[in-house]
Amino acid sequence: MRPLLARLLALFRRRQLDDELSDEISAHLELSTAEHVARGLSVEDARRAAALRFGGTLQTARRIAIDRVSRFWTRCGRTCATR
Numbered sequence: 001m002r003p004l005l006a007r008l009l010a011l012f013r014r015r016q017l018d019d020e021l022s023d024e025i026s027a028h029l030e031l032s033t034a035e036h037v038a039r040g041l042s043v044e045d046a047r048r049a050a051a052l053r054f055g056g057t058l059q060t061a062r063r064i065a066i067d068r069v070s071r072f073w074t075r076c077g078r079t080c081a082t083r
Helices: 002-012 014-038 043-054 057-081
Strands: none
Touching (some): 002 057, 014 043, 014 057, 043 057
């Protein structure tokens, strides 16, 4: 029962997980920008190149959120099936 309860509580942690994801995406873009600046691009061009290389941040966040929910329900199903 505890694994199922833990998974249900994780649903309420969504805001925290979303904030962590946003921070992670920002850090990735900052690192990529720094790499481009080190290669000689201006900061503006480096930001643009990092964003293009990464892809759409909103689309990425949505895809990860969908994956997170999918994994949640898969694990819930496994937990219930083993009981």
